[in-house]
Amino acid sequence: MSYFAGIKELPPDPLFGLKARFVADPRSDKVDLGIGAYRDNSGKPWILPAVRLAEAQLVKSPTYNHEYLSISGFEPFLNTASKVILGENSKALKEKRVVSQQSLSGTGALHVAGVFLKEFYTGEKTIYLSKPTWANHQQIFNTIGFKVDSYPYWNNDTKSLDLNGFLSTIKSAPSGSIFLLHACAHNPTGLDPTQEQWKQILKELDAKKHLVLFDSAYQGFASGDLDKDAFSIRYAIDENVLSTPVIICQSFAKNCGMYGERVGAIHVIPSPEANEPLNRAVKSQLNKIIRSEISNPPAYGSKIVSTILNDRALRQQWEADLVTMSSRIIKMRHKLQDLLVELGTPGTWDHIVNQTGMFSFTGLTPEMVARLEKTHGVYLVSSGRASVAGLNDGNVEKVAKAFDEVVRF
């Protein structure tokens, strides 16, 4: 008898499988535009200067050790991480309406949110994801047992936001559904609503009493400015636009370049009014989920990020590092677009510079992407998403010529 009858081997993960193929490729001029991880202008992983300084400071401290954190995580990290996302003067923080829990980066926060909502949310347990979205969103919520649906987001013909489609799905979804929103630097399209569009979207979400779950994985990557990139969240909460609970999943993987350290948090605002007993209950349930899943959160990364956030000079350095990263990406967007225009590559390429954050949704078809990989050693996700952070002065011409070739093929 087989105890695992019916189990099927799954294909490799689209992103990590792509990375494995890239690593195995012997071509010396191969280019990785796959996983969203920042690279410097020589194509190397970049340890942020703020992180290097914080690490040096941390290990010198007489209290430095590798003891367990509490189940909630590192309190100095949580206290400042919540201010990074909600703002120094956040009303919700002042009114003690925010319950924060350290998580295994953004993915861990989303998973904890899902488990929590599955058990306690009394609304409609269908989660709406943007179409398209980060591939893992679907998988996280399917695994937990949610019904997953989608809302239109990207209009492929106009390469712009399908606002009407988005709003009409908000209106037609059963009241009290869950909507997952990318706070900024939408993955994979690099297309964010304007501030006016955000206002419309949030107003409609509230009208239908949907629960909003923000995924904030790229704060600082869209504009280089932490405050600007938090507009959607702060507007929703500070202006009391949402009368429903709000959940924020916050990652420091990208904006601190701490990818493998899994630094993040989940912030739950259970109600628009202060409600101390409810907050305590929510906190205890989040603690229980964390304790049963990972016992207590990892310490090292959160101590580094906390060192940065709680030191004026390091914080300034970090903000400068964010500008270094976001401006290099913007420069590469322009360079790629200029080269494609120079080559007369069929199609329009303005969207590459109009999109924001780490990614460009190039519009290349899966067949073109397959040819890019096979013939040119240029690796992109099959949806046509390119991590612009993988471009540099040394490879952008090769990439433009490769794009040109596959488009004409």
Ligand code: LMR
């Ligand atoms: C990506 O979308 O490339 C990143 O968020 C990496 C990941 O974990 O999928």
